[in-house]
Amino acid sequence: MHKPKLLKSEQGLTMIEVLFAILITTIFLTVAMQMMAVAAIFKARAQQNAEATTWIQKDLESLRFEASQIGLKNVDSMKSSADATNSSQILISNHGLSDGDKVMFMGSGIAEGLSTNKVYYVVSANTNTFKVSESSGGSAITLTSNSTGDLISVATTKCTSSATTGYADGLRDLINDSTNASLNIYSTAFNASDNTTTTTFRKESSLTKQQFDLVRTNEPDSNDSKVLKVTYKVTPISGGKSVADFYTEVIPNAALYCPN
Incomplete structure:
Protein backbone atom coordinates (compact mmCIF):
# COMPACT_ATOMS: atom_id res chain seq x y z
CA MET A 1 0.00 0.00 0.00
CA HIS A 2 1.35 3.43 -0.88
CA LYS A 3 1.97 5.70 2.13
CA PRO A 4 1.26 9.37 1.67
CA LYS A 5 4.35 11.55 1.76
CA LEU A 6 4.51 13.88 4.80
CA LEU A 7 4.77 17.54 4.22
CA LYS A 8 8.10 19.13 5.33
CA SER A 9 6.31 20.96 8.17
CA GLU A 10 5.04 17.61 9.46
CA GLN A 11 8.42 15.91 9.49
CA GLY A 12 10.44 15.54 12.79
CA LEU A 13 13.94 16.76 13.52
CA THR A 14 16.81 14.95 11.96
CA MET A 15 19.55 13.46 14.12
CA ILE A 16 21.96 16.13 12.90
CA GLU A 17 19.57 18.89 13.92
CA VAL A 18 19.09 17.32 17.37
CA LEU A 19 22.83 17.02 17.90
CA PHE A 20 23.36 20.59 16.74
CA ALA A 21 20.70 21.86 19.19
CA ILE A 22 22.31 19.92 22.03
CA LEU A 23 25.71 21.35 21.11
CA ILE A 24 24.38 24.93 21.07
CA THR A 25 22.64 24.42 24.44
CA THR A 26 25.78 22.92 25.96
CA ILE A 27 27.95 25.80 24.76
CA PHE A 28 25.44 28.33 26.11
CA LEU A 29 25.25 26.65 29.52
CA THR A 30 29.05 26.34 29.71
CA VAL A 31 29.56 30.01 28.90
CA ALA A 32 26.83 31.04 31.32
CA MET A 33 28.38 28.97 34.12
CA GLN A 34 31.82 30.41 33.38
CA MET A 35 30.41 33.93 33.48
CA MET A 36 28.73 33.17 36.81
CA ALA A 37 31.99 31.80 38.17
CA VAL A 38 33.92 34.87 36.99
CA ALA A 39 31.26 37.14 38.49
CA ALA A 40 31.52 35.28 41.81
CA ILE A 41 35.31 35.65 41.79
CA PHE A 42 35.09 39.39 41.10
CA LYS A 43 32.45 39.78 43.80
CA ALA A 44 34.64 37.96 46.34
CA ARG A 45 37.65 40.10 45.40
CA ALA A 46 35.56 43.27 45.71
CA GLN A 47 34.37 42.18 49.15
CA GLY A 71 54.08 66.96 71.40
CA LEU A 72 50.99 69.02 72.27
CA LYS A 73 49.45 69.48 75.71
CA ASN A 74 46.75 71.77 77.06
CA VAL A 75 48.13 74.06 79.76
CA ASP A 76 46.05 73.66 82.92
CA SER A 77 47.40 76.89 84.41
CA MET A 78 50.46 79.06 84.98
CA LYS A 79 51.01 80.31 88.50
CA SER A 80 52.63 83.57 89.53
CA SER A 81 55.51 83.74 91.96
CA ALA A 82 53.00 84.92 94.57
CA ASP A 83 51.37 81.49 94.63
CA ALA A 84 52.57 79.83 97.81
CA THR A 85 52.10 76.28 96.50
CA ASN A 86 53.11 76.48 92.85
CA SER A 87 55.27 79.58 92.60
CA SER A 88 56.15 80.34 88.93
CA GLN A 89 55.15 76.83 87.91
CA ILE A 90 53.35 75.63 84.82
CA LEU A 91 50.73 72.98 85.52
CA ILE A 92 50.10 70.32 82.85
CA SER A 93 48.85 66.88 83.86
CA ASN A 94 51.28 64.13 82.83
CA HIS A 95 53.21 66.50 80.58
CA GLY A 96 55.97 63.96 79.87
CA LEU A 97 58.69 66.61 79.77
CA SER A 98 62.10 66.37 81.39
CA ASP A 99 64.66 68.94 82.48
CA GLY A 100 66.48 70.29 79.44
CA ASP A 101 63.59 69.67 77.03
CA LYS A 102 62.58 72.63 74.89
CA VAL A 103 59.03 73.95 74.93
CA MET A 104 57.04 76.91 73.73
CA PHE A 105 53.49 78.12 74.28
CA MET A 106 50.71 79.04 71.88
CA GLY A 107 47.39 80.72 72.55
CA SER A 108 46.17 83.65 74.61
CA GLY A 109 46.40 84.85 78.20
CA ILE A 110 49.96 83.71 78.87
CA ALA A 111 51.39 84.56 82.30
CA GLU A 112 53.44 87.75 82.52
CA GLY A 113 57.13 86.98 82.23
CA LEU A 114 56.62 84.61 79.26
CA SER A 115 55.86 85.10 75.60
CA THR A 116 54.10 82.94 73.05
CA ASN A 117 56.05 81.54 70.07
CA LYS A 118 59.28 81.63 72.06
CA VAL A 119 61.35 78.57 72.94
CA TYR A 120 62.11 77.93 76.63
CA TYR A 121 63.97 75.19 78.48
CA VAL A 122 62.28 72.96 81.05
CA VAL A 123 63.64 73.02 84.61
CA SER A 124 62.40 71.59 87.92
CA ALA A 125 60.18 69.09 86.12
CA ASN A 126 57.79 66.88 88.07
CA THR A 127 54.95 64.67 86.85
CA ASN A 128 52.40 67.46 86.55
CA THR A 129 54.45 70.67 86.90
CA PHE A 130 57.60 72.33 85.63
CA LYS A 131 59.27 75.70 85.36
CA VAL A 132 61.01 77.25 82.38
CA SER A 133 64.30 78.99 81.83
CA GLU A 134 65.89 81.09 79.10
CA SER A 135 68.74 78.57 78.87
CA SER A 136 69.30 74.87 79.46
CA GLY A 137 69.82 74.32 83.19
CA GLY A 138 69.44 78.04 83.86
CA SER A 139 67.47 79.85 86.52
CA ALA A 140 63.69 79.56 86.41
CA ILE A 141 61.82 82.57 85.05
CA THR A 142 59.73 84.41 87.61
CA LEU A 143 56.10 84.68 86.58
CA THR A 144 54.42 87.86 87.78
CA SER A 145 50.82 86.81 87.06
CA ASN A 146 48.65 83.77 86.51
CA SER A 147 47.66 82.67 83.03
CA THR A 148 44.21 83.87 82.03
CA GLY A 149 43.39 82.18 78.71
CA ASP A 150 43.59 78.99 76.68
CA LEU A 151 47.13 77.86 76.06
CA ILE A 152 48.87 74.81 74.67
CA SER A 153 52.45 73.74 75.15
CA VAL A 154 54.52 72.55 72.19
CA ALA A 155 57.50 70.31 72.85
CA THR A 156 60.05 71.64 70.39
CA THR A 157 62.90 69.26 71.16
CA LYS A 158 61.91 67.28 68.06
CA CYS A 159 61.82 70.39 65.87
CA THR A 160 64.90 69.26 63.99
CA SER A 161 65.79 68.76 60.35
CA SER A 162 66.95 65.18 60.96
Missing part, protein backbone atom coordinates in the same frame (compact mmCIF):
# COMPACT_ATOMS: atom_id res chain seq x y z
CA GLN A 48 37.93 41.40 50.21
CA ASN A 49 39.13 44.77 48.93
CA ALA A 50 36.34 46.61 50.74
CA GLU A 51 37.08 44.86 54.03
CA ALA A 52 40.84 45.37 53.66
CA THR A 53 40.28 49.06 52.88
CA THR A 54 38.23 49.36 56.08
CA TRP A 55 41.13 47.87 58.08
CA ILE A 56 43.50 50.40 56.52
CA GLN A 57 41.15 53.31 57.20
CA LYS A 58 40.73 52.35 60.86
CA ASP A 59 44.48 52.11 61.39
CA LEU A 60 45.07 55.38 59.54
CA GLU A 61 42.48 57.16 61.68
CA SER A 62 44.29 55.97 64.80
CA LEU A 63 47.62 57.08 63.35
CA ARG A 64 46.27 60.54 62.50
CA PHE A 65 44.84 60.88 66.00
CA GLU A 66 48.26 60.20 67.50
CA ALA A 67 49.74 62.71 65.03
CA SER A 68 47.31 65.34 66.34
CA GLN A 69 48.33 64.69 69.95
CA ILE A 70 52.06 64.06 70.00
CA ALA A 163 64.80 62.29 59.76
CA THR A 164 66.01 60.24 62.74
CA THR A 165 65.19 62.76 65.49
CA GLY A 166 62.34 64.87 64.10
CA TYR A 167 58.60 64.72 64.77
CA ALA A 168 57.98 62.16 62.04
CA ASP A 169 60.48 59.85 63.73
CA GLY A 170 58.81 60.44 67.10
CA LEU A 171 55.42 59.56 65.66
CA ARG A 172 56.89 56.47 64.01
CA ASP A 173 58.25 55.29 67.39
CA LEU A 174 54.92 55.96 69.11
CA ILE A 175 52.70 54.02 66.71
CA ASN A 176 55.09 51.06 66.45
CA ASP A 177 55.61 50.51 70.18
CA SER A 178 55.39 46.71 70.38
CA THR A 179 55.23 46.89 74.20
CA ASN A 180 51.86 48.66 73.97
CA ALA A 181 49.37 45.77 74.03
CA SER A 182 46.49 48.03 72.99
CA LEU A 183 48.04 48.42 69.52
CA ASN A 184 47.54 44.69 68.80
CA ILE A 185 50.82 44.46 66.89
CA TYR A 186 51.60 40.99 65.50
CA SER A 187 55.23 41.79 64.63
CA THR A 188 57.47 44.77 63.94
CA ALA A 189 60.89 45.17 62.37
CA PHE A 190 63.23 48.11 61.88
CA ASN A 191 65.53 48.35 58.85
CA ALA A 192 68.43 50.66 59.66
CA SER A 193 69.66 50.74 56.06
CA ASP A 194 66.65 52.71 54.82
CA ASN A 195 65.27 53.93 58.19
CA THR A 196 61.94 52.12 57.73
CA THR A 197 59.78 50.32 60.26
CA THR A 198 57.50 47.52 59.07
CA THR A 199 54.63 46.56 61.36
CA THR A 200 52.28 43.62 60.78
CA PHE A 201 48.74 43.24 62.13
CA ARG A 202 46.95 39.90 61.81
CA LYS A 203 43.36 40.26 60.55
CA GLU A 204 40.51 37.80 59.98
CA SER A 205 37.83 38.36 57.37
CA SER A 206 34.35 38.50 58.86
CA LEU A 207 33.02 37.18 55.55
CA THR A 208 35.24 34.21 54.81
CA LYS A 209 37.20 33.77 58.08
CA GLN A 210 40.36 33.88 55.94
CA GLN A 211 43.48 35.24 57.64
CA PHE A 212 45.25 38.31 56.27
CA ASP A 213 48.35 40.34 57.12
CA LEU A 214 47.90 44.10 57.24
CA VAL A 215 51.45 45.42 56.75
CA ARG A 216 52.21 49.08 57.45
CA THR A 217 55.58 50.53 56.50
CA ASN A 218 56.65 53.88 58.01
CA GLU A 219 59.54 56.03 56.85
CA PRO A 220 60.37 59.59 57.94
CA ASP A 221 60.99 61.67 54.83
CA SER A 222 64.73 62.24 54.50
CA ASN A 223 64.03 65.60 52.86
CA ASP A 224 61.45 66.83 55.39
CA SER A 225 61.67 65.62 59.00
CA LYS A 226 58.04 66.64 59.62
CA VAL A 227 56.64 64.14 57.11
CA LEU A 228 56.03 60.47 57.87
CA LYS A 229 55.52 58.37 54.73
CA VAL A 230 53.05 55.53 55.30
CA THR A 231 52.46 52.54 53.01
CA TYR A 232 49.83 49.82 53.55
CA LYS A 233 49.53 46.38 51.97
CA VAL A 234 47.01 43.64 52.79
CA THR A 235 47.81 40.07 51.69
CA PRO A 236 46.50 36.60 52.58
CA ILE A 237 48.77 34.85 55.06
CA SER A 238 48.63 31.83 52.76
CA GLY A 239 50.33 33.90 50.06
CA GLY A 240 49.20 35.43 46.81
CA LYS A 241 48.53 38.91 45.48
CA SER A 242 47.67 41.80 47.77
CA VAL A 243 43.99 42.64 48.03
CA ALA A 244 44.55 46.30 48.95
CA ASP A 245 47.40 48.84 48.75
CA PHE A 246 47.52 52.43 49.95
CA TYR A 247 50.08 55.23 50.35
CA THR A 248 49.79 58.50 52.26
CA GLU A 249 51.85 61.04 54.21
CA VAL A 250 51.17 62.29 57.73
CA ILE A 251 52.50 65.40 59.48
CA PRO A 252 52.22 65.65 63.28
CA ASN A 253 50.33 68.82 64.27
CA ALA A 254 53.10 69.89 66.65
CA ALA A 255 55.58 69.98 63.77
CA LEU A 256 53.57 72.80 62.19
CA TYR A 257 54.33 74.98 65.23
CA CYS A 258 58.07 74.43 65.05
CA PRO A 259 59.99 77.72 64.80
CA ASN A 260 61.66 78.23 61.44
Whole structure:
Protein backbone atom coordinates (compact mmCIF):
# COMPACT_ATOMS: atom_id res chain seq x y z
CA MET A 1 0.00 0.00 0.00
CA HIS A 2 1.35 3.43 -0.88
CA LYS A 3 1.97 5.70 2.13
CA PRO A 4 1.26 9.37 1.67
CA LYS A 5 4.35 11.55 1.76
CA LEU A 6 4.51 13.88 4.80
CA LEU A 7 4.77 17.54 4.22
CA LYS A 8 8.10 19.13 5.33
CA SER A 9 6.31 20.96 8.17
CA GLU A 10 5.04 17.61 9.46
CA GLN A 11 8.42 15.91 9.49
CA GLY A 12 10.44 15.54 12.79
CA LEU A 13 13.94 16.76 13.52
CA THR A 14 16.81 14.95 11.96
CA MET A 15 19.55 13.46 14.12
CA ILE A 16 21.96 16.13 12.90
CA GLU A 17 19.57 18.89 13.92
CA VAL A 18 19.09 17.32 17.37
CA LEU A 19 22.83 17.02 17.90
CA PHE A 20 23.36 20.59 16.74
CA ALA A 21 20.70 21.86 19.19
CA ILE A 22 22.31 19.92 22.03
CA LEU A 23 25.71 21.35 21.11
CA ILE A 24 24.38 24.93 21.07
CA THR A 25 22.64 24.42 24.44
CA THR A 26 25.78 22.92 25.96
CA ILE A 27 27.95 25.80 24.76
CA PHE A 28 25.44 28.33 26.11
CA LEU A 29 25.25 26.65 29.52
CA THR A 30 29.05 26.34 29.71
CA VAL A 31 29.56 30.01 28.90
CA ALA A 32 26.83 31.04 31.32
CA MET A 33 28.38 28.97 34.12
CA GLN A 34 31.82 30.41 33.38
CA MET A 35 30.41 33.93 33.48
CA MET A 36 28.73 33.17 36.81
CA ALA A 37 31.99 31.80 38.17
CA VAL A 38 33.92 34.87 36.99
CA ALA A 39 31.26 37.14 38.49
CA ALA A 40 31.52 35.28 41.81
CA ILE A 41 35.31 35.65 41.79
CA PHE A 42 35.09 39.39 41.10
CA LYS A 43 32.45 39.78 43.80
CA ALA A 44 34.64 37.96 46.34
CA ARG A 45 37.65 40.10 45.40
CA ALA A 46 35.56 43.27 45.71
CA GLN A 47 34.37 42.18 49.15
CA GLN A 48 37.93 41.40 50.21
CA ASN A 49 39.13 44.77 48.93
CA ALA A 50 36.34 46.61 50.74
CA GLU A 51 37.08 44.86 54.03
CA ALA A 52 40.84 45.37 53.66
CA THR A 53 40.28 49.06 52.88
CA THR A 54 38.23 49.36 56.08
CA TRP A 55 41.13 47.87 58.08
CA ILE A 56 43.50 50.40 56.52
CA GLN A 57 41.15 53.31 57.20
CA LYS A 58 40.73 52.35 60.86
CA ASP A 59 44.48 52.11 61.39
CA LEU A 60 45.07 55.38 59.54
CA GLU A 61 42.48 57.16 61.68
CA SER A 62 44.29 55.97 64.80
CA LEU A 63 47.62 57.08 63.35
CA ARG A 64 46.27 60.54 62.50
CA PHE A 65 44.84 60.88 66.00
CA GLU A 66 48.26 60.20 67.50
CA ALA A 67 49.74 62.71 65.03
CA SER A 68 47.31 65.34 66.34
CA GLN A 69 48.33 64.69 69.95
CA ILE A 70 52.06 64.06 70.00
CA GLY A 71 54.08 66.96 71.40
CA LEU A 72 50.99 69.02 72.27
CA LYS A 73 49.45 69.48 75.71
CA ASN A 74 46.75 71.77 77.06
CA VAL A 75 48.13 74.06 79.76
CA ASP A 76 46.05 73.66 82.92
CA SER A 77 47.40 76.89 84.41
CA MET A 78 50.46 79.06 84.98
CA LYS A 79 51.01 80.31 88.50
CA SER A 80 52.63 83.57 89.53
CA SER A 81 55.51 83.74 91.96
CA ALA A 82 53.00 84.92 94.57
CA ASP A 83 51.37 81.49 94.63
CA ALA A 84 52.57 79.83 97.81
CA THR A 85 52.10 76.28 96.50
CA ASN A 86 53.11 76.48 92.85
CA SER A 87 55.27 79.58 92.60
CA SER A 88 56.15 80.34 88.93
CA GLN A 89 55.15 76.83 87.91
CA ILE A 90 53.35 75.63 84.82
CA LEU A 91 50.73 72.98 85.52
CA ILE A 92 50.10 70.32 82.85
CA SER A 93 48.85 66.88 83.86
CA ASN A 94 51.28 64.13 82.83
CA HIS A 95 53.21 66.50 80.58
CA GLY A 96 55.97 63.96 79.87
CA LEU A 97 58.69 66.61 79.77
CA SER A 98 62.10 66.37 81.39
CA ASP A 99 64.66 68.94 82.48
CA GLY A 100 66.48 70.29 79.44
CA ASP A 101 63.59 69.67 77.03
CA LYS A 102 62.58 72.63 74.89
CA VAL A 103 59.03 73.95 74.93
CA MET A 104 57.04 76.91 73.73
CA PHE A 105 53.49 78.12 74.28
CA MET A 106 50.71 79.04 71.88
CA GLY A 107 47.39 80.72 72.55
CA SER A 108 46.17 83.65 74.61
CA GLY A 109 46.40 84.85 78.20
CA ILE A 110 49.96 83.71 78.87
CA ALA A 111 51.39 84.56 82.30
CA GLU A 112 53.44 87.75 82.52
CA GLY A 113 57.13 86.98 82.23
CA LEU A 114 56.62 84.61 79.26
CA SER A 115 55.86 85.10 75.60
CA THR A 116 54.10 82.94 73.05
CA ASN A 117 56.05 81.54 70.07
CA LYS A 118 59.28 81.63 72.06
CA VAL A 119 61.35 78.57 72.94
CA TYR A 120 62.11 77.93 76.63
CA TYR A 121 63.97 75.19 78.48
CA VAL A 122 62.28 72.96 81.05
CA VAL A 123 63.64 73.02 84.61
CA SER A 124 62.40 71.59 87.92
CA ALA A 125 60.18 69.09 86.12
CA ASN A 126 57.79 66.88 88.07
CA THR A 127 54.95 64.67 86.85
CA ASN A 128 52.40 67.46 86.55
CA THR A 129 54.45 70.67 86.90
CA PHE A 130 57.60 72.33 85.63
CA LYS A 131 59.27 75.70 85.36
CA VAL A 132 61.01 77.25 82.38
CA SER A 133 64.30 78.99 81.83
CA GLU A 134 65.89 81.09 79.10
CA SER A 135 68.74 78.57 78.87
CA SER A 136 69.30 74.87 79.46
CA GLY A 137 69.82 74.32 83.19
CA GLY A 138 69.44 78.04 83.86
CA SER A 139 67.47 79.85 86.52
CA ALA A 140 63.69 79.56 86.41
CA ILE A 141 61.82 82.57 85.05
CA THR A 142 59.73 84.41 87.61
CA LEU A 143 56.10 84.68 86.58
CA THR A 144 54.42 87.86 87.78
CA SER A 145 50.82 86.81 87.06
CA ASN A 146 48.65 83.77 86.51
CA SER A 147 47.66 82.67 83.03
CA THR A 148 44.21 83.87 82.03
CA GLY A 149 43.39 82.18 78.71
CA ASP A 150 43.59 78.99 76.68
CA LEU A 151 47.13 77.86 76.06
CA ILE A 152 48.87 74.81 74.67
CA SER A 153 52.45 73.74 75.15
CA VAL A 154 54.52 72.55 72.19
CA ALA A 155 57.50 70.31 72.85
CA THR A 156 60.05 71.64 70.39
CA THR A 157 62.90 69.26 71.16
CA LYS A 158 61.91 67.28 68.06
CA CYS A 159 61.82 70.39 65.87
CA THR A 160 64.90 69.26 63.99
CA SER A 161 65.79 68.76 60.35
CA SER A 162 66.95 65.18 60.96
CA ALA A 163 64.80 62.29 59.76
CA THR A 164 66.01 60.24 62.74
CA THR A 165 65.19 62.76 65.49
CA GLY A 166 62.34 64.87 64.10
CA TYR A 167 58.60 64.72 64.77
CA ALA A 168 57.98 62.16 62.04
CA ASP A 169 60.48 59.85 63.73
CA GLY A 170 58.81 60.44 67.10
CA LEU A 171 55.42 59.56 65.66
CA ARG A 172 56.89 56.47 64.01
CA ASP A 173 58.25 55.29 67.39
CA LEU A 174 54.92 55.96 69.11
CA ILE A 175 52.70 54.02 66.71
CA ASN A 176 55.09 51.06 66.45
CA ASP A 177 55.61 50.51 70.18
CA SER A 178 55.39 46.71 70.38
CA THR A 179 55.23 46.89 74.20
CA ASN A 180 51.86 48.66 73.97
CA ALA A 181 49.37 45.77 74.03
CA SER A 182 46.49 48.03 72.99
CA LEU A 183 48.04 48.42 69.52
CA ASN A 184 47.54 44.69 68.80
CA ILE A 185 50.82 44.46 66.89
CA TYR A 186 51.60 40.99 65.50
CA SER A 187 55.23 41.79 64.63
CA THR A 188 57.47 44.77 63.94
CA ALA A 189 60.89 45.17 62.37
CA PHE A 190 63.23 48.11 61.88
CA ASN A 191 65.53 48.35 58.85
CA ALA A 192 68.43 50.66 59.66
CA SER A 193 69.66 50.74 56.06
CA ASP A 194 66.65 52.71 54.82
CA ASN A 195 65.27 53.93 58.19
CA THR A 196 61.94 52.12 57.73
CA THR A 197 59.78 50.32 60.26
CA THR A 198 57.50 47.52 59.07
CA THR A 199 54.63 46.56 61.36
CA THR A 200 52.28 43.62 60.78
CA PHE A 201 48.74 43.24 62.13
CA ARG A 202 46.95 39.90 61.81
CA LYS A 203 43.36 40.26 60.55
CA GLU A 204 40.51 37.80 59.98
CA SER A 205 37.83 38.36 57.37
CA SER A 206 34.35 38.50 58.86
CA LEU A 207 33.02 37.18 55.55
CA THR A 208 35.24 34.21 54.81
CA LYS A 209 37.20 33.77 58.08
CA GLN A 210 40.36 33.88 55.94
CA GLN A 211 43.48 35.24 57.64
CA PHE A 212 45.25 38.31 56.27
CA ASP A 213 48.35 40.34 57.12
CA LEU A 214 47.90 44.10 57.24
CA VAL A 215 51.45 45.42 56.75
CA ARG A 216 52.21 49.08 57.45
CA THR A 217 55.58 50.53 56.50
CA ASN A 218 56.65 53.88 58.01
CA GLU A 219 59.54 56.03 56.85
CA PRO A 220 60.37 59.59 57.94
CA ASP A 221 60.99 61.67 54.83
CA SER A 222 64.73 62.24 54.50
CA ASN A 223 64.03 65.60 52.86
CA ASP A 224 61.45 66.83 55.39
CA SER A 225 61.67 65.62 59.00
CA LYS A 226 58.04 66.64 59.62
CA VAL A 227 56.64 64.14 57.11
CA LEU A 228 56.03 60.47 57.87
CA LYS A 229 55.52 58.37 54.73
CA VAL A 230 53.05 55.53 55.30
CA THR A 231 52.46 52.54 53.01
CA TYR A 232 49.83 49.82 53.55
CA LYS A 233 49.53 46.38 51.97
CA VAL A 234 47.01 43.64 52.79
CA THR A 235 47.81 40.07 51.69
CA PRO A 236 46.50 36.60 52.58
CA ILE A 237 48.77 34.85 55.06
CA SER A 238 48.63 31.83 52.76
CA GLY A 239 50.33 33.90 50.06
CA GLY A 240 49.20 35.43 46.81
CA LYS A 241 48.53 38.91 45.48
CA SER A 242 47.67 41.80 47.77
CA VAL A 243 43.99 42.64 48.03
CA ALA A 244 44.55 46.30 48.95
CA ASP A 245 47.40 48.84 48.75
CA PHE A 246 47.52 52.43 49.95
CA TYR A 247 50.08 55.23 50.35
CA THR A 248 49.79 58.50 52.26
CA GLU A 249 51.85 61.04 54.21
CA VAL A 250 51.17 62.29 57.73
CA ILE A 251 52.50 65.40 59.48
CA PRO A 252 52.22 65.65 63.28
CA ASN A 253 50.33 68.82 64.27
CA ALA A 254 53.10 69.89 66.65
CA ALA A 255 55.58 69.98 63.77
CA LEU A 256 53.57 72.80 62.19
CA TYR A 257 54.33 74.98 65.23
CA CYS A 258 58.07 74.43 65.05
CA PRO A 259 59.99 77.72 64.80
CA ASN A 260 61.66 78.23 61.44
